[in-house]
Amino acid sequence: MLFKKRFSPKDDERLSHLIQLKRQEKPDEAFWLRFDEELRSKQLAAIVRTQSWYERVGKLFILIARKSAAATATASILAFGIFTISETDYFAGGEPTTSPNQNEPVHPTEDDASAIDQPIFVVDDLHPQAEANEVDFSYGINATPSYEINALTKKSIPVNYQIIAEPKQFTADHINSGTDLGAKVIGTWSHF
Amino acid sequence: MSIIKTITKPLVSSPERRLEADEDLVIVRKIQSGDVDAFDSLIFKYRERVYSVIYNLTSNREDASDLTQETFIKAFQSINRFKGKSSFFTWLYRISLNTSLSHLRKNKLRRFFSFEKMVEEDHTEGFIENLRTESDSDKAALMTELQERLNDAFQKLSIKHRTVITLFEIDGLSHKEIAEIVGTSIGTVRSRLYYAKQSLQGELKDYIR
Numbered sequence: 001m002l003f004k005k006r007f008s009p010k011d012d013e014r015l016s017h018l019i020q021l022k023r024q025e026k027p028d029e030a031f032w033l034r035f036d037e038e039l040r041s042k043q044l045a046a047i048v049r050t051q052s053w054y055e056r057v058g059k060l061f062i063l064i065a066r067k068s069a070a071a072t073a074t075a076s077i078l079a080f081g082i083f084t085i086s087e088t089d090y091f092a093g094g095e096p097t098t099s100p101n102q103n104e105p106v107h108p109t110e111d112d113a114s115a116i117d118q119p120i121f122v123v124d125d126l127h128p129q130a131e132a133n134e135v136d137f138s139y140g141i142n143a144t145p146s147y148e149i150n151a152l153t154k155k156s157i158p159v160n161y162q163i164i165a166e167p168k169q170f171t172a173d174h175i176n177s178g179t180d181l182g183a184k185v186i187g188t189w190s191h192f
Numbered sequence: 193m194s195i196i197k198t199i200t201k202p203l204v205s206s207p208e209r210r211l212e213a214d215e216d217l218v219i220v221r222k223i224q225s226g227d228v229d230a231f232d233s234l235i236f237k238y239r240e241r242v243y244s245v246i247y248n249l250t251s252n253r254e255d256a257s258d259l260t261q262e263t264f265i266k267a268f269q270s271i272n273r274f275k276g277k278s279s280f281f282t283w284l285y286r287i288s289l290n291t292s293l294s295h296l297r298k299n300k301l302r303r304f305f306s307f308e309k310m311v312e313e314d315h316t317e318g319f320i321e322n323l324r325t326e327s328d329s330d331k332a333a334l335m336t337e338l339q340e341r342l343n344d345a346f347q348k349l350s351i352k353h354r355t356v357i358t359l360f361e362i363d364g365l366s367h368k369e370i371a372e373i374v375g376t377s378i379g380t381v382r383s384r385l386y387y388a389k390q391s392l393q394g395e396l397k398d399y400i401r
Contacts, residue, residue, distance in 0.1 A: 014400040015393050019361040022248055022342055024335065026240065035243075039261045046265050081307065131209070 213279035219282055223271050234280070235264050241363060242288045248294045248358040251343040259295055263288040273352070278372060285373045289355060293385035296351055345395035356381055
C-alpha cells in the first residue's frame with residue numbers, strides 16, 4: 001500500500017514544490033472579464049428574485065387586506081345601520097330631545113335628495129313653547145288610515161323632523177278630526 | 193514525524209490577516225448598511241483565491257467558475273447574517289467549500305481528465321528540472337502535463353484530504369485557519385494533511401524521486 005511506504009523529508013519538500021505548481025494555473029484576463037460580467041448578471045438576477053419574493057408577500061398582504069376590507073366594510077355598514085336604528089328615539093321608544101329656539105327647517109341637500117326615492121316632507125313645530133320638551137307623534141302614527149308614516153327621523157336638534165309619509169296631510173282622527181297637530185308642511189322635495 | 197514538522201511551518205502572518213479581517217469588516221458593515229456596490233471590492237479581492245480553491249477541489253475550470261460565482265452570490269445574499277464572529281475571509285471560504293463539496297457529492301463519478309492518456313507517457317525524474325531548461329513552448333506543454341497529473345492525483349484524494357491540502361499547500365493557510373474553515377481541530381487538520389501527502393507522494397512518485 002502507498003501509505004505504508006515512508007518518504008524522506010526531501011521527498012516531502014519536492015512534493016510541496018510540485019503541488020505549488022498548481023498555483024500557476026491562473027485564468028487569464030479575458031476569463032475574469034467574462035466572470036465579472038456573468039457574476040454581475042447573476043447578482044442582479046438574485047436581487048430581482050429577492051424583490052419578487054417580497055413583492056409576492058406584499059401582494060398577499062394586499063389581497064388579504066382587500067378581502068378583509070370588504071368584510072370590514074360590510075360589518076361596518078351593518079353596525080352603522082343597527083346603531084342608527086337603535087338610536088332612533090321613535091323606534092326605540094325614547095323621547096326626542098328638543099330645543100324651542102330652533103324653528104328653522106332643515107332642507108336636505110341635493111346629494112341627500114338624490115339619494116332618497118321616498119316622498120319626504122318637512123314639518124315645522126308651530127308651538128315650540130308648548131311642545132318643546134315633549135313631542136308625541138304616537139297619535140299621528142296610529143291615525144290610520146289618514147296617512148301612513150314610512151319613516152320618522154329626527155333631522156336636527158331640536159324641532160325639525162323629516163317625515164316620510166303619504167299622503168302629506170296630517171290628521172288625528174282619534175283625537176279630533178282636522179285638529180291642528182301643531183305642525184305644518186313647510187317644504188317638500190323629491191316627488192312632492 | 194519529520195513530515196509533520198515540515199508541514200507545520202508558518203505560512204501566514206497573523207497580524208496581516210487580522211488587519212485584512214478588520215478592513216473586510218469595514219466593507220461588510222458598509223454593505224450591511226445599504227452600500228451594495230461595496231461588495232464589488234470584496235469580489236475583486238477574493239475572486240482569484242476562491243476560484244483557485246474551488247478549481248483545485250474540482251479540477252474543472254467551468255465548474256470552478258460557476259461555483260465561484262455561486263459562492264459570491266450566496267455570500268451577497270446572506271451578508272446581513274454575517275455578524276463578524278469570524279473573519280469575512282473565513283466565512284467566505286466556508287461558503288465556497290460547502291458549495292464545492294455539495295457539487296462534488298452530486299458529481300461523484302465525474303472525471304475530468306483522462307488518466308489512460310497519461311500513464312502511457314514516460315515521466316522521468318528530471319521532469320521538473322526540464323521545466324527550467326526547456327523553451328517556453330515546451331515548458332508550457334510540460335507544465336500543462338504536470339498540472340494534469342497533479343489534478344488527477346488530487347481527484348484520487350478524498351474530499352476531506354483534498355480540501356486541507358489545497359488550503360494548506362496552494363492557498364497557504366495556517367492549520368488554525370484551515371481548522372476554523374473546515375470546522376475541525378488543528379490536530380485533525382494535521383492528520384489529514386499527513387495522509388493526503390502520503391497519498392500524493394505515492395501517486396506522484398515519478399516526479400519527486
